[in-house]
Each structure stands twice: as structure tokens, then as C-alpha cells.
Amino acid sequence: MRSEKPLVEMRHITKTFGSIVANSDANLDIYSGEILAILGENGSGKTTLMNMLAGIYFPDSGHIFINGEEAVIASPKDAFSYGIGMIHQHFKLVNVLSAAENIALGLKDEGRFNIKKTVEKIKELCDRYGFELDPYEKIYNMSVSQKQTVEIIKALYRGADILILDEPTAVLTPQETGKLFNVLRNMKNEGKAVVIITHKMNEVEELSDRVVVLRKGKDVGSKFTKDTNAEEMSSMLVGHPVNLEIDHPVPEDPRPRIIVNHLTVRNMEGLLKLDNVSFTINSGEILGVAGISGNGQKELLEAIAGLQPTEEGSIRYIDDDGSEQELIGKDPLEIQNLGVSLSFVPEDRLGMGLVGSMDITNNMMLRSYRNGRSMFLDETKPRDLAGNVVDELEVKTPSLETPVRNLSGGNVQKVLVGREISSAPTVLLTAYAVRGLDINSSYMIYDLINKQKKQGVAVVYVGEDLDVLIELSDRILVLCDGKVSGILRGGEADKRRIGLMMTKLGGGTADE
Amino acid sequence: MNNKHTPLFHIRKRGMLKWYQVWKIRLIAILLALIVDAVITTLVTGLNPIDVYATIFKGSFGTPRKFWVMMQNVAIMLCVSIAITPAYKMRFWNVGGEGQILIGALVSAACMILLGNKLPSWLIIVLSFMLSTLAGAIWAFIPAFFKAKWNTNETLFTLMMNYVATQLVAFFIIKWEVPKGAGKIGIINQSTESGWLPTIFDNKYLLNILIVFVLTILVHIYLRYSKHGYELSVVGESERTARYIGLNVEKVIMRTLLLSGALCGIAGFLLVAGTNHTVTTTIAGGRGFTAVMVAWLANFKPLGMIITSFLIIFMDRGAGDISSNFGLNASFSDIITGIILFFIIASEFFIRYEIVWRKKENKEEPVQEAPIDETAKATLDEADGKEE
Incomplete structure (x- = not known):
């Protein structure tokens, strides 16, 4: 089932964005006929690493080998030519087009575009892997899980042998998740390489054959899933043992x-x-x-x-x-x-709860800046509050003057929650x-x-x-x-x- | 299978640069622009570029008069730039600065013409200052009101308001023209100087410059330290956040544009009462648009605009001088300034990104330490070989 030699080898991959190091000297092997889970905390560089395989980013240094040969993947097109398809967290579909049209979009076939041929091929793929999809359905009529199906078929249609899914279950119900997992298992049995990026331990255990843990942009361990457990994985993730119990006091x-x-x-x-x-x-x-x-x-x-x-x-x-x-x-x-x-931590943190371009102090006073009769801002109290929140909630930030959009997702959320609960x-x-x-x-x-x-x-x-x-x-x-x-x-x-x-x-x- | 070489170069985001690193990049850009300008000057006109640059410099600093005229121009440019800044910080794309200046200028001229012999000069100055401010504010308020209530497109709206203002001025010029049939108003109250801003310290420009300087400081304080300034930044960044904290977005939009328009009106007042003492349809001279560039180059920081408006005016005047001194077409000075501006704007890209060139020797990278299997290593060496 699983190939002898790795299909993809990533060696010493480093990628920086300005002063932020997303990946440093990361290594990864992907085998065909295997479901690989990439597990990591926020900002551990899982998505960036996979984006380099999908041609979205180009590594600063390091090498990628596919079938033992060095590959240069400078664009998503290059990635397709190597048989790599990635399903991103945010789907990249045209709403007013049908599933089949979206799938065929951008492909250069011989002669005139023939939607019937496309549909036939889509149906064939559906039967083979167990998808349920109406190729003529418009995207805007679809549920999130159907859209995801379109994305996956789009990749397979282009002949992807390596399928990367970025947190595919984040938007699915348990039932839909179950269906997706079955499809992914079918793909594995057909000899495809499947990679899922996730931070959910139970999914790793349920679905994957092997798990690679990333921490601070580096791979810190690779284990066969059957040889490990949630406790071990989470301590690899965080770097120290964690308690996975959620407290439940009686009201x-x-x-x-x-x-x-x-x-x-x-x-x-x-x-x-x-x-x-x-x-x-x-x-x-x-x-x-x-x-x-x-x-x-x-x-x-x-x-x-x-x-x-x-x-x-x-x-x-x-x-x-x-x-x-x-x-x-x-x-x-x-x-x-x-x-x-009344405090409200909205879903859209940077678009609603906070102002991305402002620093932590300025965000702290979003709710309270009106206090006092002066027409000028009082920045001392918000600055103290910002300092407290950063200390107590362990917000990782270069300084209080850093624009919050430059912080990682978890730290942004800590700033927002910290402010909202500060008003008692x-x-x-x-x-x-x-x-x-x-x-x-x-x-x-x-x-x-x-x-x-x-x-x-x-x-x-x-x-x-x-x-x-x-x-x-x-x-x-x-x-x-x-x-x-x-x-x-x-x-x-x-x-x-x-x-x-x-x-x-x-x-x-x-x-x- | 595919091309095995890394691309020749790729673009990478930089981290935050220190302020002196940023200015280093900008200075390099200006130097490069001057070199390119020199080459083009020599190629096109056969003149010695050093002479040309000397002329540019003399155009602004050659005589005390030239210096003060330049400073006066800088002041007006700065005034318009700080005027549009509150709107732009709120992401309200006000391209109606031109019209707001014109209306302010028209009202000032009207005060001087209509009240010239009836009221004392100081009272005319006070009245025309207040009324031009009000007129500019109203001119900007109209599009803001429609934007706030019905979400109309402010860019088109403010642009159209410019044409209305131009036509209004044209109408009143015909009405008040001196002498009849001249098609222009001429210097207003030339004998009495009634309503003219006074000369202080024997310098007729100094008062203008001081007024603008004070305004710049005030706008800086307003944007940086006041609650209003904070609110307009929030609205500009995200309207949803503004509503989330219970801000009345409509009110903030209208209030900010009243301020923006009022400052443009003051610029119109300074042009008429301070320097020109007349009004024409071209009195704003495109400053409403140039100001956008000045403000943006300074990243919407009023104090930074002191530098950027100086830079723009300095080049503009110098370029004007070379075309007259060397008998060149006026377009040539546009070419010179255009190239410099292009380089300055392009330098912003290099402040944010850097270009990484392909390394000549791949072997320098720590490939050897890696426990890669033999086939991969062989391919790698092969690839290296091909490259050389």
C-alpha cells in the first residue's frame, strides 16, 4: 500500500516573512498510499510549509524532491504539473458558475470546451471515490461541504496524486466529516498521497496513518499514528505536557x-x-x-x-x-x-472586534475611549490595561506599539478577550x-x-x-x-x- | 520534467525597517532619479546636467525673493495637504480639494469686492476668513452627506463638485470683471489694499506661512491625540468595528468632511487675501490633486507633509526655471519632475519588499549536512553542473 520511497521530500525548508520566521530548516516526507496528518499550533508553519508545495510561496532556502528529483515549484501551475493539489481553508470558487464549470476553469483542452465531457469525467471521479455531487449545480446554491467537494474534485480532475487539505473539517458537521474521511480513505487505497493539516487530535487518531508535528516552524517528530496517543502528541506540540481536561464548575x-x-x-x-x-x-x-x-x-x-x-x-x-x-x-x-x-467577542476579530492597524494600547480603548469629558484621549489607563493583558494572558508581541494585525491569531484573540473581560x-x-x-x-x-x-x-x-x-x-x-x-x-x-x-x-x- | 533552476529572483517581504533605513532607501531613489534625469537631459537637449541642476537649485534659493515665494508655495501646498488628510485617513477619497479651494477663494474675493469700501480692512479679513472656511466646509459636506445617508460614491461626487465650483467662479468673474470685457477681475482693491493680509516684518508671505504652520500643528494634534481623530481612524479602518463600539458612522463622516472642507476653504482664503488678491478659475492650480500625493508620501502624517510638500514644490519651481532659462519646452520640466516622482513612489515598494537573487553557488547552502538519499544528491549535483 504505502510506497517504499517517499513521493515528496522537503529538505531544510526555510521561509521568512519580514522578521517573522514561518519555517526554519523544516523537513517532511510524503508517501503515496498514506494519509499524513500535519499537526501544529497556530503559527507553527503548517500552512506555509504546504503552501510552498502548492506553489503559493517560494522557499527562501531548502530543496524539494519529487520522486527523487529536485523540483522547483514557483507557481500553482508548477505544482499541478507535479501532481500536487491543495484545498485551502478559503475556497477559491466562482460563485455564479456551476460545479463543472469551476472544475474545468483555467484548463486548456484541445478544441472547443465541451461541458459534457467534463461532466462525464467528474461523474467517473465521483463514482470512484464516493463523492456526491451534481456537476450542474451552481456554487452559490451549495453548502460548505459541497463546495469543499468541488475543490477536491477540481484537484483530482487535474490529475493530482498528492492532495493537501488545510483544516478541512473546520466548517463541517460530524456527519459530513465522516463522509469526507471515507472519501479520503478511498483515495489512499487508490495509491494517492493525502495530507491533512489540522490541530484536532481526535481527527489525527481517527484518520491518519502517520503524523508529523511541527513546532515553531520546524518538524519535531514523525510517528505512526497507531504508535502514539493524544497526550504524547500534545506534549510534542507544545513542548511540554498539557492537561487536556476542561474544568466544569457547577453553576x-x-x-x-x-x-x-x-x-x-x-x-x-x-x-x-x-x-x-x-x-x-x-x-x-x-x-x-x-x-x-x-x-x-x-x-x-x-x-x-x-x-x-x-x-x-x-x-x-x-x-x-x-x-x-x-x-x-x-x-x-x-x-x-x-x-x-455587555461584552462581545465577535467572530470577525480583526474586522469587527479590533482595528488591525492600531497597536494594542489603542485597541484597548476602543470601548472606553469616550470616558471623561476631555476632547483628548487618555492613553495612560489603556496602556496599563494593555500591559496587564499582555502579561496575564501571555500575549506574544514585540511591543505594545505593534499593530495587532501583525500578531498571530491566538494572540489577537487574547487581546480581544482580554479587553472584553476587563470591563467586568x-x-x-x-x-x-x-x-x-x-x-x-x-x-x-x-x-x-x-x-x-x-x-x-x-x-x-x-x-x-x-x-x-x-x-x-x-x-x-x-x-x-x-x-x-x-x-x-x-x-x-x-x-x-x-x-x-x-x-x-x-x-x-x-x-x- | 520542469525547469530545474530556481527563478532568477523572487520578491520577499521585509521586516519593519528603522526610520533611517527607510530614509536611506528614499535618498537612494532620489539620487538615482537625478542620475536618470541627467542622462535624459544630456541625451535630449545636449545640456550639461550639472548646469541644469544648479538652475533648479537657484530657481528656489537663488534670491531671497525666490526663497520666500517658494516657501509661500510650500505653505499653500501644505495647507491643502493637511486639509484633505482627515478625509483620507477615514478612507473617504476626497478628490474635491480643488473645488473646495475654489469656493473658498471665490467667497474671499466676493468679500473683498463687495465690502471693500464699506468696512475696515481688518474686519473684511476676519469676515472673509470665516466665510471662506464655511464655504469650503459646505462644499465638502454635500458629498459627505450623500455618502453617509445613501452611500454614494464620494470620488465621483467630489470630482463633479469641482466642475460646479469652476463654473461658479467663471460666472462671477464675468459678473465682476474689471474692466468690462477683460474676462478677468484683476487685482482687487489695489489702491486701498483693503482685505489684504498685512505684511509682517517687511515680508508679505510670512503671515501666510505662519498661519499654515499653526494649522499643521493643530491638525497633527487633532489626528493624533483627540477623540475625534481616534474615531475617524476607526471608521477608516473598519466600519464594522466602528458600529461594534457604537459609533455613529454617518456623523463621523460628515463631521470629518466639514473639517476637511473648512481647511481647503482656508487655503482658498490664503490664496486670495494673502498672495494673488484676485480670483481665477485656475487659482487652485491642481493643488487639490497634488495634495493627495503629498499626503500619501508622508503616510498621512501632517508633520511629514512639511517635508514632502517642500520636496514637490522645490522640484516644481526648479523645473519651471530650467525650461525658461534654457529656452526649453515647458513639458521638459514635467519630464524631470515626473521621473523624480516616479522614483520616490517606486521606492515605497523597496521599503516593503526586497528582491532575492538566485545564489550563484548552490553548494554554499547546507546541503552536505543533510541525510538525503543518494539519488537526490546526485540529481542536485547534476543540477548544479548544468547551471554553470
Whole structure:
């Protein structure tokens, strides 16, 4: 099955971006007939290393050998000629074209373009590997998982023997993930080399034959998956042993903090995004929100935060003294002026939560710069806060004056979360708080959220990793197509059931 | 299979450079531009480039008068540059500086003409200053209002406002022309100097220059230290972030453009009351557009614009002098300035990126230490051989 000699050898690869070293002296072997998992924290250089194989970047130094011969891959075209295809995290498809048109795009065939021939070849590929795809379907009508299928077929259509997938499961439901894994196994059995970039330990264990761990841009170990385990891998990842338990304190004296009733929201295009949603957020509790992305999570949080115009329903905030405030129809500033201390960690960190070109200090005062009557900014307090956040949350930054967009994803998130919890909120809304974060940073964020919970904060945690949702949440609200598919107690929820509820309303029987 | 050679060169992002490294690159760019200019001058005109450069220098520094005229020009350029900066920092592409200056200039001229014999000079100055400021502010506010309310395209809108302003000025020139049929207004209040900015320390330009200098400092403080300045940077960077923190984006857009237009109006006032004492349709002289370049080269930092506006004016005046002194076509000075500007702008690329050339000797790289298998090593040596 697995080839004797490596199909691809990367030797002493170094790549820098300005002063940032993405890869230094990294080595990697890829064998055909094997699924290789590349495991690494954020900024460990996994994606950069693979991008050099796919022709997106060119290494500063080092050599790549394919079938034992030195290869120069200066463009994605070169990569295709070596049979390398990469499926990026952000799909590169033309929305208004059909699947078949996207797949054939950019290929030079003899004679006139014949869509029927393309479709036949696509169907053949689908049968061979077990994809489900309608080649005539337009991209804008497709779900994320279908789009991913198009991307994979696009690579295979071009004759890829080496398929690289960058965090392919980040946007999939458990069921879709299962299907994808089956397809990938079929490809392996056909003798293709499959590489998946991931930081999810369970996927490595479930799917891969071999795992290579990258740390700080360098390969620190290669193991056959059957010979290793999660603990060993995570200590290789981080460089020291880590505790993979998520704390789950029992909620103390939970009381309703926000009551959402019959909330209905349409987006700018008039599409129904939330449909008659009702639930309660309690103080001292973590309410997990599960759902396939784009099923109303964003609108739900933004409606509570005062950023999303609503059509119907009410969102009532209940203070400690029992007084009630209606939040609908108020903008974030008005909500703040009501004395409601509401913190919001949005999904789009640099596009919404922070200003990328500003430094940490300036980002710290985004919410508080209005304080005081002076028309000038007071930078001393924000600078102190910035210093504290950097120290306490171990933000890795050259200085407080570094623009936050130059920080890595995990550090950006720490800055944002640090600011949001610094105002001692009573409600904390988080959207995909650990998306793209490495193990260390993720666990730090879980800790911070738990700490807030213990202080009596009502926490909403919109997440995508169901294991984490189950461990962390006291209750889990499952959204499906803008409706509440069910609310489960954290303890009694299981992954399969939530998965079903995410795709089908009710998904069986729901509690409460 | 494929080409086995590494590409001849590739482009790589640089890290943050120290400020002196940045200026080193810029200086090299200017030097290179001067060399290219010299070659072209000799080839095209047969003149000695050293003479030409000496003339450029003399054009700006030759006599005290030339020096002060240049400084006056720098001041107006700087005034327009700091004027458009708040809008550009907010990513509001205001190309209507020209029209806002014109309107300011027109209102100043109107005050001088209509009130010339009725009010004391100082009062006319105060009134025309205030009214031109207001006029410029209104001229910029109109597109800002439409942008804020209906998200119209500010570039087209402000551009169109320039033509409206030009036509307005043209209309009033015919209305007020002296003498009838001359098609121009001529120097206003030449005998009484009513409404003219006064001469201080025997220097008629100094007051202009001082006013602009103070304004530059104020704009610097506004952008860097005030809450308003902070807000407009947030809006410019990301409107979604601005809404997230509860900013009224519409208000910030309109407020900022009022300021931007007001400063352009002041530039118009300085042109009419300070130097020209008349108004023409070309009084803005393209400064509304040149200012964009001046501001951008200084990275929208008002204090940096003191240098960049000086640079642009210095070259412009020098180039003007060579065409008259050597009897060359005026286009030739444009060629000279064009080349210099091209090099300065291109140098920004080299501040951000560097070019890495293929190494001549691949063997210098630590290939030997690597435990690569024999076939690979053989191929590598082969590749090296071919290259030589």
C-alpha cells in the first residue's frame, strides 16, 4: 500500500516573512498510499510549509524532491504539473458558475470546451471515490461541504496524486466529516498521497496513518499514528505536557439574566436568519450554541449586542435588582449607557472586534475611549490595561506599539478577550472564541470563560467543536436553519444527537 | 520534467525597517532619479546636467525673493495637504480639494469686492476668513452627506463638485470683471489694499506661512491625540468595528468632511487675501490633486507633509526655471519632475519588499549536512553542473 520511497521530500525548508520566521530548516516526507496528518499550533508553519508545495510561496532556502528529483515549484501551475493539489481553508470558487464549470476553469483542452465531457469525467471521479455531487449545480446554491467537494474534485480532475487539505473539517458537521474521511480513505487505497493539516487530535487518531508535528516552524517528530496517543502528541506540540481536561464548575445560583422571546431576524437581503427563537441566558452559567455555521448564530449574538436590526420579538435584560430593560432597538452605545455591561467577542476579530492597524494600547480603548469629558484621549489607563493583558494572558508581541494585525491569531484573540473581560461584564457573548487557536491558547480561553462563569457572568459560547461544547456548557442550544432545534443539558448531550439536531429540526426529541 | 533552476529572483517581504533605513532607501531613489534625469537631459537637449541642476537649485534659493515665494508655495501646498488628510485617513477619497479651494477663494474675493469700501480692512479679513472656511466646509459636506445617508460614491461626487465650483467662479468673474470685457477681475482693491493680509516684518508671505504652520500643528494634534481623530481612524479602518463600539458612522463622516472642507476653504482664503488678491478659475492650480500625493508620501502624517510638500514644490519651481532659462519646452520640466516622482513612489515598494537573487553557488547552502538519499544528491549535483 504505502510506497517504499517517499513521493515528496522537503529538505531544510526555510521561509521568512519580514522578521517573522514561518519555517526554519523544516523537513517532511510524503508517501503515496498514506494519509499524513500535519499537526501544529497556530503559527507553527503548517500552512506555509504546504503552501510552498502548492506553489503559493517560494522557499527562501531548502530543496524539494519529487520522486527523487529536485523540483522547483514557483507557481500553482508548477505544482499541478507535479501532481500536487491543495484545498485551502478559503475556497477559491466562482460563485455564479456551476460545479463543472469551476472544475474545468483555467484548463486548456484541445478544441472547443465541451461541458459534457467534463461532466462525464467528474461523474467517473465521483463514482470512484464516493463523492456526491451534481456537476450542474451552481456554487452559490451549495453548502460548505459541497463546495469543499468541488475543490477536491477540481484537484483530482487535474490529475493530482498528492492532495493537501488545510483544516478541512473546520466548517463541517460530524456527519459530513465522516463522509469526507471515507472519501479520503478511498483515495489512499487508490495509491494517492493525502495530507491533512489540522490541530484536532481526535481527527489525527481517527484518520491518519502517520503524523508529523511541527513546532515553531520546524518538524519535531514523525510517528505512526497507531504508535502514539493524544497526550504524547500534545506534549510534542507544545513542548511540554498539557492537561487536556476542561474544568466544569457547577453553576452557583443561576438566575435569568437575558430572556429572548420570539426573536425573528431578516438579513439585508430579506432572508429569514432567525425564526421565532426563544431562550433564557442565566447568570453564572455557560450557554453553548451549536449549529452549522451560518444557521443564525451570528445574527443571534449581534441582535443581543445591538448590532442587528430585528423584525419581531423581545430581548429583555434583567439586572441584579430585578429591574428589566428591553435591548431591542438600541445600539451598542445606548446599551452601554443603560448600565448594561455587555461584552462581545465577535467572530470577525480583526474586522469587527479590533482595528488591525492600531497597536494594542489603542485597541484597548476602543470601548472606553469616550470616558471623561476631555476632547483628548487618555492613553495612560489603556496602556496599563494593555500591559496587564499582555502579561496575564501571555500575549506574544514585540511591543505594545505593534499593530495587532501583525500578531498571530491566538494572540489577537487574547487581546480581544482580554479587553472584553476587563470591563467586568455581566453578560459575555463569544463567537467561535477558539477558532484557529492552538491547544495552549484554546485552554487558556476556556479557563478565562470558566472564570467569568464563576464570577456570575452569563456566558454565551457559540462553538463548533462539539466535544468542547459538551464539556464546557451547562446547557446547549442547537440552531438549525434559524430555528431552535432543541436545548440540551450539557451533561446529557452527546455528539451524535447534537449533530442530528444541527441538520434536522428536533433531530429526534428535544429536552425542555 | 520542469525547469530545474530556481527563478532568477523572487520578491520577499521585509521586516519593519528603522526610520533611517527607510530614509536611506528614499535618498537612494532620489539620487538615482537625478542620475536618470541627467542622462535624459544630456541625451535630449545636449545640456550639461550639472548646469541644469544648479538652475533648479537657484530657481528656489537663488534670491531671497525666490526663497520666500517658494516657501509661500510650500505653505499653500501644505495647507491643502493637511486639509484633505482627515478625509483620507477615514478612507473617504476626497478628490474635491480643488473645488473646495475654489469656493473658498471665490467667497474671499466676493468679500473683498463687495465690502471693500464699506468696512475696515481688518474686519473684511476676519469676515472673509470665516466665510471662506464655511464655504469650503459646505462644499465638502454635500458629498459627505450623500455618502453617509445613501452611500454614494464620494470620488465621483467630489470630482463633479469641482466642475460646479469652476463654473461658479467663471460666472462671477464675468459678473465682476474689471474692466468690462477683460474676462478677468484683476487685482482687487489695489489702491486701498483693503482685505489684504498685512505684511509682517517687511515680508508679505510670512503671515501666510505662519498661519499654515499653526494649522499643521493643530491638525497633527487633532489626528493624533483627540477623540475625534481616534474615531475617524476607526471608521477608516473598519466600519464594522466602528458600529461594534457604537459609533455613529454617518456623523463621523460628515463631521470629518466639514473639517476637511473648512481647511481647503482656508487655503482658498490664503490664496486670495494673502498672495494673488484676485480670483481665477485656475487659482487652485491642481493643488487639490497634488495634495493627495503629498499626503500619501508622508503616510498621512501632517508633520511629514512639511517635508514632502517642500520636496514637490522645490522640484516644481526648479523645473519651471530650467525650461525658461534654457529656452526649453515647458513639458521638459514635467519630464524631470515626473521621473523624480516616479522614483520616490517606486521606492515605497523597496521599503516593503526586497528582491532575492538566485545564489550563484548552490553548494554554499547546507546541503552536505543533510541525510538525503543518494539519488537526490546526485540529481542536485547534476543540477548544479548544468547551471554553470
